[in-house]
Amino acid sequence: MSIEVRGLSFGYKDFRLSIERLRLENRKVTSIVGRNGAGKSTFLKCLAGVVPVPKQSLFLDGRDLASLRVGERARLISYVPQELTLALNYSVLDFVLMGRAAFISPFSVPSREDLQTAGEALHFVGLEGFEKRDFSQLSSGERRLVLIARTMAQSAEILLLDEPTTFLDPKHEIEVMNLCRKLALDKGKTVIVTLHNLDMAVKYSDAMIFMKKGKVVAFGKPDEVLNADLLEQVYDIPMAIVPYNGKKIILR
Amino acid sequence: MRNKKAKILTALLFLLPFLLTMASLSIGRFHIPPKDMGRTIIQAISPSAGPKVSTAYRDILFRIRLPRLLLALMAGAALSISGASLQALFKNPLVNEYILGISFGAAFGAALSLVFLGKNFPAQIAAFVFALGAVLAVLLISGRSESHTVSLLLTGVIVSAFFQALLSLVEFFANPYALQSLFFWLLGSLSLATWKDLSISLPIMAVGVVALIMMRWRLNVLSLSEEEAKSMGVHVRREKLLVILLTSMITAAATAVAGVIGWIGLIVPHLVRMMVGADNRKVIPLSAALGASVLIIADDITRVAATFEIPIGILTSIIGIPFFIILLRRSRKVWL
Numbered sequence: 121m122s123i124e125v126r127g128l129s130f131g132y133k134d135f136r137l138s139i140e141r142l143r144l145e146n147r148k149v150t151s152i153v154g155r156n157g158a159g160k161s162t163f164l165k166c167l168a169g170v171v172p173v174p175k176q177s178l179f180l181d182g183r184d185l186a187s188l189r190v191g192e193r194a195r196l197i198s199y200v201p202q203e204l205t206l207a208l209n210y211s212v213l214d215f216v217l218m219g220r221a222a223f224i225s226p227f228s229v230p231s232r233e234d235l236q237t238a239g240e241a242l243h244f245v246g247l248e249g250f251e252k253r254d255f256s257q258l259s260s261g262e263r264r265l266v267l268i269a270r271t272m273a274q275s276a277e278i279l280l281l282d283e284p285t286t287f288l289d290p291k292h293e294i295e296v297m298n299l300c301r302k303l304a305l306d307k308g309k310t311v312i313v314t315l316h317n318l319d320m321a322v323k324y325s326d327a328m329i330f331m332k333k334g335k336v337v338a339f340g341k342p343d344e345v346l347n348a349d350l351l352e353q354v355y356d357i358p359m360a361i362v363p364y365n366g367k368k369i370i371l372r
Numbered sequence: 373m374r375n376k377k378a379k380i381l382t383a384l385l386f387l388l389p390f391l392l393t394m395a396s397l398s399i400g401r402f403h404i405p406p407k408d409m410g411r412t413i414i415q416a417i418s419p420s421a422g423p424k425v426s427t428a429y430r431d432i433l434f435r436i437r438l439p440r441l442l443l444a445l446m447a448g449a450a451l452s453i454s455g456a457s458l459q460a461l462f463k464n465p466l467v468n469e470y471i472l473g474i475s476f477g478a479a480f481g482a483a484l485s486l487v488f489l490g491k492n493f494p495a496q497i498a499a500f501v502f503a504l505g506a507v508l509a510v511l512l513i514s515g516r517s518e519s520h521t522v523s524l525l526l527t528g529v530i531v532s533a534f535f536q537a538l539l540s541l542v543e544f545f546a547n548p549y550a551l552q553s554l555f556f557w558l559l560g561s562l563s564l565a566t567w568k569d570l571s572i573s574l575p576i577m578a579v580g581v582v583a584l585i586m587m588r589w590r591l592n593v594l595s596l597s598e599e600e601a602k603s604m605g606v607h608v609r610r611e612k613l614l615v616i617l618l619t620s621m622i623t624a625a626a627t628a629v630a631g632v633i634g635w636i637g638l639i640v641p642h643l644v645r646m647m648v649g650a651d652n653r654k655v656i657p658l659s660a661a662l663g664a665s666v667l668i669i670a671d672d673i674t675r676v677a678a679t680f681e682i683p684i685g686i687l688t689s690i691i692g693i694p695f696f697i698i699l700l701r702r703s704r705k706v707w708l
Contacts, residue, residue: 170599194605201599208460208595208650221593222605226614227586229653254649274604 121146121181121196121277121310123167128177130166137162137334144327146277146310149300151321153314154331154354160314161202163331164280167312168199180278194222198271202282202314204263206256212266213251216241219273234273241272245299261292268299278310279303285317293317297324318370322346330354381647382658389449389664393441397433399672404429435567442574443565444671445664447630448640450577450622452663453584453656455637456644460591460652461615466525468637469623473531475634477506478620478627480535480542483554487546494572499624506531507620560631560685562671573625580622581660587615588656595652633685635692636663642696 125142137159144150152160165171166178169185178185180196188196198219216238217230224230230238242248245265250258255266264284271279281300285293297320303309304326315321321328322342330338330345332354338345346368351359360371398409411422412429455468469475481502482495489498514527539558546554557564593601594611601608626633640663641655648654667684670691674682 165599168599168603170602190602190607191605194603197603199600199603201597201603203597206463208463208465208645208652210592210650214592214651218593218596219604221590221601224589226590226606226611227583229589 123278123310123312124179124182126177126179128166128174130162130171130174130177131334135159135162135334137166139163139336142329142336142339144310144312147304147308148326149304149311149313149324150327150329151313151315151325152329152331153316153318153321154337155356158331158354159334160331161282162334164199164282164312164314167278168197168280169193170199191222194274194276196276197278197280198274198276199280200267200271200282200284202286204267209254209256211251212242212247212253212255212258213238215255215266216269216273219270222274237275238269238273241269242266244272244302245269246295259292260287261289261295264288264292264296265299268296268303272303277308279312281311281313283314283316285313285315285320293320300324318351322368322370378648382654385658385661385665389445389661389668392665392668393445396441396444396668396672397437400432400437400675402432404432409433439565439567439570440562440671441668443562443570443630444667446574446577446581447562447626447633448636448664448667449581449660450626450663451633451636452640452659452666453581454619454623456641456652456655456659457584457587457591457615457619458637459641460595460655461612462524463595463597464524465642466638467528469619470632470634470637471525471528471532473506473510473528473535474503474620474623475627475632476532476535476539478503478624479558479632480539481624482628483539483542483546483558486554486557487542487550495628496572496576496625499628500621502535503620503624503627504617506535507616511616556683557631558685559683560633560688561681561683562630562667562674563681565629569629573629576625577622580618580625583618584615584622585657585660587611588653591615591652591656631683631685633667633688635688635696636666639692639696640666 123144125139128137128139130137135157152163154160162171166173169188173186175186176184185193217234219241220230220234220237224234239251242250245268247262247265247269250262255263258266268281268284271281284296288296300311300313301324304311325342327340328342328345329336330350337354338350346361348359348361351370357372361368362371398404398406408425408429411425412433414422415425416430416434451469458467458469458472459465478499481498481500485493485495485498510524510527510531513531514524543551543554590611593604593606594608594615598608641659644655644658644662648658670684670687674684674687
């Protein structure tokens with residue numbers, strides 16, 4: 121499922137996100153990078169529909185996102201916010217099951233099929249055997265994996281992950297990014313992540329969106345768009361790109 | 373093994389209210405031999421069966437004890453399930469109908485109705501209107517931000533205090549006779565239960581409790597952040613409002629006939645979470661079962677402990693609070 125942005129404009133009091141034109145393809149991992157406050161999360165929230173999106177600005181395979189009903193949209197797009205709030209201590213399986221909400225009536229409980237879907241999602245992220253563990257007792261890395269499993273249980277075509285690798289150790293960081301690739305290539309999902317680690321973004325994404333002050337500064341394949349001038353423009357600090365073993369390493 | 377134990381515990385908890393109701397029918401100042409009790413019950417079902425028993429037995433069982441027990445059963449379930457649902461909804465284990473102003477809103481409404489509209493007008497209506505008004509006032513004043521636990525609790529305290537003041541005002545203007553019954557009712561008592569009051573309150577509580585039990589899994593999803601729940605396809609505002617309506621409705625129905633019975637809605641869901649974890653699929657129905665049992669036991673105690681009757685609202689607070697503190701300190705398991 122592809123996403124098309126046509127003249128999106130959304131804002132708060134002293135911040136405005138405005139994106140002229142953008143097309144995000146399926147079977148691809150697209151990463152959004154930029155400084156804090158550049159509008160990355162706001163863009164994801166617009167895509168997720170958790171903020172009121174203006175009409176005729178976001179399209180999913182040609183359908184206006186603003187015209188979709190809440191339940192309908194949730195079956196197409198899933199979203200993991202940056203911050204986790206958790207007041208009650210659910211088990212890992214209960215947590216993943218919540219991803220099925222769009223398929224279950226408010227007055228009903230998950231069926232055997234829902235349980236199976238949740239179990240498969242846990243298996244996919246490599247957390248089988250964790251079903252009964254308490255979510256609050258997991259490490260940050262494991263929590264992120266559980267959240268990815270939850271979005272998978274939602275069975276949506278588009279996955280939006282807001283800073284899924286922040287606070288993670290290098291091993292978990294790689295694990296999460298590998299999962300993103302697997303979701304895009306093996307499952308055909310459209311994966312969109314916001315990232316702060318540029319090296320990871322370059323290595324794992326098919327396309328990169330560079331954002332600054334609510335606007336898209338550059339968009340394209342990492343190899344094609346990435347250069348030191350762009351990085352300096354986006355991050356306001358000098359950066360250098362050096363080749364190392366056939367890879368590009370970003371120095372700051 | 374652990375699974376099996378949990379299942380047996382769950383089954384026992386669900387059976388408990390019914391066993392207690394049966395047992396409590398025979399508890400009271402007036403002793404009824406078990407044999408006569410059995411006969412009275414059988415004759416109530418088919419009047420021609422067996423030798424005649426005293427009509428006094430029948431009156432005591434069916435006009436005094438049974439309505440009271442049914443009220444304890446349903447009010448216990450209603451107050452506990454309200455607490456459990458609100459705790460999930462507000463992602464806050466300290467919230468209950470008492471703290472959100474629902475209890476005193478309902479109490480004020482019911483008192484107002486009793487004093488100015490008289491006993492023949494159902495107090496449940498005014499109780500519900502003001503209960504809902506109180507909780508909506510709390511939500512509006514504390515703001516939409518859901519992370520502000522402190523502001524929510526503080527606003528709840530303030531709104532509760534406001535309705536308590538209004539309640540005092542009603543008491544001030546009430547005539548001495550009305551005041552006396554108002555006083556005992558406010559302390560929380562099941563002794564005033566008559567079939568007429570119950571005929572309104574019991575169905576309301578039953579409907580609300582069943583609806584909340586049906587929503588038990590949805591409450592898991594509603595306990596996530598609003599953005600998360602929304603992105604999962606939940607009409608968050610609409611469904612939250614529905615849960616608030618239901619909890620206000622059943623709390624008002626309980627308060628209108630039984631007065632303010634505090635702490636049950638806070639303690640019972642915690643006890644249940646300590647036993648079975650946080651999953652509302654278990655917590656919601658088990659809170660209803662345990663709440664019903666606790667209130668029946670509490671009522672049994674008020675009936676037999678002293679020569680006079682202790683108001684049950686006082687008893688639940690005096691026993692409940694220390695009990696809760698002990699449990700809080702002893703339990704090492706994280707259940708919040």
